[in-house]
Amino acid sequence: MNFVRFAVRRLLEMAATLLGASFVVFGAMYLAPGNPASFLLGGRSASPAALAAIDRQYHLNDPFIEQYARWLGNILHGDFGRSIEYRTDVSHLLSSRLPTTLLLVGMALVVVVLLGLALGWAGAVRGGATDSAILVGTTFAIGTPAFVAAILLQGFLAVELGWFPSSGSGSGDGIAAMLWHLTLPAIALALYLVGMLARVTRSAMLEQLTSEHVAVARSRGIPERHVISRHVFRNALGAVLTTAGLIVSSLLVCTVLVETAFSVGGVGQLLELSSTTKDFPVVQAISLIIVALFMTVNLIIDLLLPVVDPRITLGTRATG
Amino acid sequence: MNTTEQHPADTPRPAPGGRPNTPAALDIRNLRMRLPHTARPVLDGVDLTVGAGETVALVGESGSGKTLTSRTVLRLLPAGTTTEGTVHVAGDDVLTMNARQLRHLRTRTAAMIFQDPRAAINPLRRIGDFLTESVRLNKIMTPAAAQARAGELLEAVGLTTEVPRRYPGQLSGGMLQRVMIAAALMGDPTLLLADEPTTALDVTTQAEVVALLGDLRARFGTGLLFVTHDLGLAAAISDRVYVMYAGRIAETGPAASVFARPRHPYTKALLDSTPGLDAPPGRLVAIDGQPPDLRREPTGCPFAPRCAHATELCTTETPRSMPARGEPAHTAACHHSDRLEGTPGDA
Ligand SMILES: Nc1ncnc2c1ncn2[C@@H]1O[C@H](COP(=O)(O)OP(=O)(O)OP(=O)(O)O)[C@@H](O)[C@H]1O
Ligand code: SF4
Ligand SMILES: [Mg+2]
Numbered sequence: 174m175n176f177v178r179f180a181v182r183r184l185l186e187m188a189a190t191l192l193g194a195s196f197v198v199f200g201a202m203y204l205a206p207g208n209p210a211s212f213l214l215g216g217r218s219a220s221p222a223a224l225a226a227i228d229r230q231y232h233l234n235d236p237f238i239e240q241y242a243r244w245l246g247n248i249l250h251g252d253f254g255r256s257i258e259y260r261t262d263v264s265h266l267l268s269s270r271l272p273t274t275l276l277l278v279g280m281a282l283v284v285v286v287l288l289g290l291a292l293g294w295a296g297a298v299r300g301g302a303t304d305s306a307i308l309v310g311t312t313f314a315i316g317t318p319a320f321v322a323a324i325l326l327q328g329f330l331a332v333e334l335g336w337f338p339s340s341g342s343g344s345g346d347g348i349a350a351m352l353w354h355l356t357l358p359a360i361a362l363a364l365y366l367v368g369m370l371a372r373v374t375r376s377a378m379l380e381q382l383t384s385e386h387v388a389v390a391r392s393r394g395i396p397e398r399h400v401i402s403r404h405v406f407r408n409a410l411g412a413v414l415t416t417a418g419l420i421v422s423s424l425l426v427c428t429v430l431v432e433t434a435f436s437v438g439g440v441g442q443l444l445e446l447s448s449t450t451k452d453f454p455v456v457q458a459i460s461l462i463i464v465a466l467f468m469t470v471n472l473i474i475d476l477l478l479p480v481v482d483p484r485i486t487l488g489t490r491a492t493g
Numbered sequence: 494m495n496t497t498e499q500h501p502a503d504t505p506r507p508a509p510g511g512r513p514n515t516p517a518a519l520d521i522r523n524l525r526m527r528l529p530h531t532a533r534p535v536l537d538g539v540d541l542t543v544g545a546g547e548t549v550a551l552v553g554e555s556g557s558g559k560t561l562t563s564r565t566v567l568r569l570l571p572a573g574t575t576t577e578g579t580v581h582v583a584g585d586d587v588l589t590m591n592a593r594q595l596r597h598l599r600t601r602t603a604a605m606i607f608q609d610p611r612a613a614i615n616p617l618r619r620i621g622d623f624l625t626e627s628v629r630l631n632k633i634m635t636p637a638a639a640q641a642r643a644g645e646l647l648e649a650v651g652l653t654t655e656v657p658r659r660y661p662g663q664l665s666g667g668m669l670q671r672v673m674i675a676a677a678l679m680g681d682p683t684l685l686l687a688d689e690p691t692t693a694l695d696v697t698t699q700a701e702v703v704a705l706l707g708d709l710r711a712r713f714g715t716g717l718l719f720v721t722h723d724l725g726l727a728a729a730i731s732d733r734v735y736v737m738y739a740g741r742i743a744e745t746g747p748a749a750s751v752f753a754r755p756r757h758p759y760t761k762a763l764l765d766s767t768p769g770l771d772a773p774p775g776r777l778v779a780i781d782g783q784p785p786d787l788r789r790e791p792t793g794c795p796f797a798p799r800c801a802h803a804t805e806l807c808t809t810e811t812p813r814s815m816p817a818r819g820e821p822a823h824t825a826a827c828h829h830s831d832r833l834e835g836t837p838g839d840a
Contacts, residue, residue, distance in 0.1 A: 385612040392567050393627045393676070394599030403626070404615050411617075482617060483660045 180476065187468050194464045195248070199241050202453045230255075248461070254454035258447065263458045266443060273342045274432070274439035276351060278424050280359035285366040285420060290413070292367070293374025297382060298401055307371065314368030319427040323361040323434035330357060340436040358435045362427055366420050373416050377409035384408075411482045414474060421470040425463050516584035518684040518716025519543040519566060519603075524580060526561060526740075529573035531787040536561055537740045539578075540814075543684060543716040548707070550727035550748065551720045552763070553737035556784055559720045562737070563686045566718070567599055583683040600631050603684040604677035606706075609693040610669035614661045621657025624676050633680065646675035649712070650705060667698035674705065678713060685710060688720045703730055724767040728752050733822075736760045739784050739795040742814070746823030756817055756825035756833055758800045794828070802829045 227233070232240055247254065253263035296307040317325075331339035343354035381387055382405055390400045432441035440459055447455035479485045519542060526536040536558050543549045551559050564570065565580055568587050580587040582603050590598060607613040614623050624646070625639035634642065644654050650671040661669060670690060677685055687706065691699035707730055710717045721727055727734055727748065734751050736744040736759065744757035755761040762780045782799035785791045793808040794800070800807065806828050815830065817823040827833075 385607070385609070386615045388569065389605075389607060389613040390615070390626075392564075392569050392599060392605055394596040394680075395627055395630055396596065399626075399630050403618070408615065408617055484616060484662050 183472050187472060190468060191465060195245055195461055198457050198460045199244055253458040256452055256455050258450045258452040263454050266455060267440060267458065270438060270440045270443055273344050273437060274428060274441055277355045277358055277437060277439060278428055280355055281362035281424055284359060284363040285370055288367045289370025290374050292371035293378060294406060296375040297378035311368035311371045314364050317364060319361055319365060320430045320434055322364045323431050326357045326361050342437045358431050358437055362424060362431045366423060370416060374409060374413055377412035378405050381405040381408045414477060414481050417474050418471055422467055425466060515545040517542045518545050518583060519718060520581040522579045524578035527575045528571060533787060533790045535740050535787060539742055541735055543718050545716055546714045548710060548717040548719060548731045550731035550734040551718060551737060552722060552724055552727050552734060554722065554784055557737045558740040559737055560688055563688050563718060563720050566603055566686055567605055568595060596631060600627050600633060601680045602682055603686060604680065604682045606673050606677050606685065606687040606690045608689045610673045611666060613673060614669060616661050619657060620659050620672055624657065624679060628679050642679060646678050649709065650675045666694050667702065670694060670702050682715055684716045686718050724763055741826065744825040750820060750823045756830040757827045758802050759796050761833055802832055
């Protein structure tokens, strides 16, 4: 199938799925037991006048479909509504926090890709003691949940040794301060995925190392470093790319835990706080953004797969 | 381990069928190879030569050591093997080469055509990349020159010039084997090694590929060691033939002479089990029994347990290669060769 047509079709599918997701996200609040107004107030007591004001502000007396249509229309114009807790526009809340979260997730992603691929490569190619050490290390990394890693890193490197700040994002003090503040959270976020990616890379490369075409490449006098990069690693990339979806979804979910543990003040922490205070407009907005991000990543993976493995044609995920 | 005992002259002798005054394309002398955890050598005193521009067939049952012999020529050995003897390719000893010399051997002097081209070519890289990567990465040719040569060779093997842009999955097995042959010729080698290059192909394609190999080795003047267990194919393509049994050369000589007047009972049995070659059609006899395995050291002739002509002598004394009367190039390692003399086709 032609690349442009495939991309357009997938974008349309994505829009449809997002529409469905928005319906679920909005409906969840409407269907939740009890009066939406008291829900919006989150158990706080309020005067009848205040309740009436909320009803008016959120159009709670309109039919559901009308409410949903209005909410969706506003979102399409970039208006995610107002936060009950912070009494400010949701888009304003997000615009100050989204860069922090994206930087954190981006840092973690760089660590995962660089370290995961390098460790997997080293284990497969060097073998012996290097490989054993990497296997032990990745076993620990995979076995340590992100919040445990966060607590340990905070306890030792931040509180005990004072090498890194123990909380905050450093936003407002420039990019260097932010990188400095986000180093430990990024490591906590990356740890499990580094172990996972290293394992996937290692076993995919080991499989290639015993394959006939690699023996043939050697028999043709291809220098060993080229055999590894052009045939072993290159052919392991397909397996690596199929884990990309898992990596990104894991990063998006775990950033909630890690941002909370380090009080980073990003979108993840905001989601955690807003869930406990039942600040629905915020939860709805963040949920939608996460779904959209996840779908975008999957679209990119589907477009990249045929590039990495020419045996796969666009739109048909295959193995082999 | 690598010793050159028994052969005082370390310079390769010219091969029997080769051109005079050029070193043999391949000269294996007294090659003995041991695999780890085995009782007897898997190759036991193999002597084999391929003259410049000569085509030589190496035949034998499965497990006799044909693949190990041909892979040794490129020093592709299983881990933990030890070797004795010498393997000269175009005058240079392969077993003592350093890494750089070995790379030179593999890119410029000798090249192998493998059994299953679909497994041998990286499915994720384009054909053009496969053809040119060795000469490019070793800086033997510029990318442009490599591309031009690949184009010429593709034409020589009967493929079109749009093939380089394709991926292996888009070509048939026969086309891929042609690509493999073109790739082997890229470095203009002195010696081609083909290890059962047609086994993975269908019958019509097999014939085409064999004919092509024959043409090309004549046109490019390369020596060819053709490994097969198909005696019909060996007879059709080769100048000389080696028959291997349990890691030893049982019999060797000009193809016509070996197939018409076998002097080793094993060769005779192989011929009898081959349809349409000397044996009357419809008579297909598999050779009874199993070749000796690597866990026991046999005494005497390794073929004795399966041999109809075996005597007391055969089980106690290992036969040495002896030339036929009046035909010194035709030798067999059998105590009782004379009993087979002039009796082709009946056992
Ligand atoms: N990598 C290896 N490790 C251990 N043993 C091996 C290895 N390669 C070959 N052998 C053994 O060496 C012997 C000779 O093998 P080889 O592959 O040379 O036989 P062959 O004549 O090519 O047989 P075939 O016709 O089946 O290809 C066999 O007994 C085989 O089991
Ligand atoms: S030496 Fe004896 S056992 Fe061996 S092949 Fe000759 S006759 Fe048979
Ligand atoms: Mg073989």
